[in-house]
Amino acid sequence: MNEQIKLPVTRNGKATFNLIIDTAINVFYERGYHSTTIKDITNAAGIGAGTFYLYFKNKLVLYKYILNRFQHDIRKTIAERVSKVEGRFNKEKEGIKTFIQYAVDNPHSYNIIWESLYIDKQLFIDYYTSFAKRYELGLKQSIDSGEMYDVDTELVSYILMGVSNFIGLKILLDLGNDNKDISQIVDKVMAIIQTGIFK
Amino acid sequence: MNEQIKLPVTRNGKATFNLIIDTAINVFYERGYHSTTIKDITNAAGIGAGTFYLYFKNKLVLYKYILNRFQHDIRKTIAERVSKVEGRFNKEKEGIKTFIQYAVDNPHSYNIIWESLYIDKQLFIDYYTSFAKRYELGLKQSIDSGEMYDVDTELVSYILMGVSNFIGLKILLDLGNDNKDISQIVDKVMAIIQTGIFK
DNA sequence: TATAAATGTGAATACTTTCTCATAACCTGA
DNA sequence: TCAGGTTATGAGAAAGTATTCACATTTATA
Known part of the structure; x- marks a missing residue:
């Protein structure tokens, strides 16, 4: 290493x-x-x-190693699942669903990534800026293919990350009184987002 | 105390x-x-x-005192500003704008509230569940007045908190390459959300 | 199996931090 | 002005932690 x-x-x-x-x-x-x-x-x-x-x-070196592993794993998992779905809307939906499902299956990852903000702020910044950049690529394709309005892709990527993260957080911390049917929750979330973003 | x-x-x-x-x-x-x-x-x-x-x-007692002060202050600030605006849509918009503006004006508050997740998880849970509950009240009024579709208010409150928090985070950490015209950013965010939620 | 490299140990050191306490200075109002 | 409460100090006792190191054991392979 x-x-x-x-x-x-x-x-x-x-x-x-x-x-x-x-x-x-x-x-x-x-x-x-x-x-x-x-x-x-x-x-x-x-x-x-x-x-x-x-x-x-030391402890920080171990932490960074773990953080890095989760980052690669979560991206790989999302990329794999998204590639198996057709259509931009379905890809966005699958991405959000996989992200939330990953957080539920690996609650440790979620905690460790967020905690970086209070361990080494730059790690956190790097993680979210690069995640946003990757997100924008998909959004631009959605716009090019005419399936999405001509939105500010950077802003929308942060909106979608915010939505995914808070829904994930809600499920993880068991806030409110949900059942934990991820698929059903994501369907509702996408229905709410859809008309605002997709034609 | x-x-x-x-x-x-x-x-x-x-x-x-x-x-x-x-x-x-x-x-x-x-x-x-x-x-x-x-x-x-x-x-x-x-x-x-x-x-x-x-x-x-000890240090924790001081931290809790500070957290509590910010919580009250941010809610009071939002409630005051929202009360001065007419119409549910405008109230939601003013709420989000005030939240983000508060985070920009008081970057310390944002950090201290989020850090609670890694100091005493229950503080964090209490903060966001009660914030969500308050949010739902407004959303229910929007639905009753016919200005909003009959959405799952709990889910939408987390969606809106997620959006506000991530836009706030983006501005605070200076992620991406925005100017910092809060009003303009919030206008764009609300335009994206609007058609999906509001009739 | 012999040998060097790799792996494993936990006591000991050096360092840091919390929190107490003896002491003193300072208000304030009777 | 004087007594009693309030405020302020910083040295040091007590507790905790990171990291090293001399020594022991295991493993790969020639």
Whole structure:
């Protein structure tokens, strides 16, 4: 990776490396990044404190590694699902649905991404600006194909991210009194958005 | 307030009490809650470390006090501005505009409210569920007056909070390349939302 | 199986932070 | 002006944490 992370070589080393990561994801989720100590992680993983430093320079390096993994995974998941659907409207809908479903299936990811705003603001900014840029590409295609009004794509990308994130947040924190039928919720959301954006 | 906070009595005491709060708002904004030490606050305020404990039991108590103040202030500001506008659509628009304008005028408030998710999750949940409840009241009036389709008010309240929050976030973090004419941005946002929600 | 590299340990050190407390200065009103 | 409450201080006790390191064990492979 870089001089901050020492990748393991042997089978056992790889198992320990992955154990640290999987354990940290859970501990960060439960205690939050700042309240988590290295001891918290190594104790939960059942390894010695020094073993942590065999692979990671410090807690922040481990956090960044995890954040990066979730970023790639969530994008890959969305891209795959969206590519299997035809039509711009259906693609937008599938994108939002997959995003929310991913957040529900991986509640840890959602927390870790948002927490970046309070760990290293630039990480957060990079994440959302690049997510928005990717979003705009699809929106521009929708406009070109005549399925969407000629809207400000940057603004709309933030509107759609805001909607997805808050619906995801609502479901995750169990705010209000929903059932958790993602598909049904997303249908309602899209119906509300549709006429405002799509011809 | 309660046994966690000792309110000052004299003129000098009140000045110190307010100085601690105003300083903490800035230091929390700059360093984040978890990275801020009591010394950071007292040094920045130019007072002795012990003076802090004269008024606040600990850092969390001070944080909750500040959060509570912002919550009341932002709601009061929105309610006042909304009450001066006629028509449901205009009221919704004024509400969103005031929210975003408040976030721009008080960037500290925005940070402090969001950070609650990583300090005491219940604070965050309480804030947004009660904000949503209040929102729903207005939406129900819009439906009753025939200015809005018969939408799921709870869902729409989260959609509108998501939109406001992300547009606010975009402006605050200076994501993308906007000018900062709030009024103009909100006009565009409402135009996008309008036809989807309002008859 | 011999050897070097990789992996693993947890006590110990150095550092940081919270919070208390003895002490003192300052109001204020009787 | 003097007593009692209020405010202010900062050193230091107590608790916690990151990181190192000498040493031990395991593993790959020649």
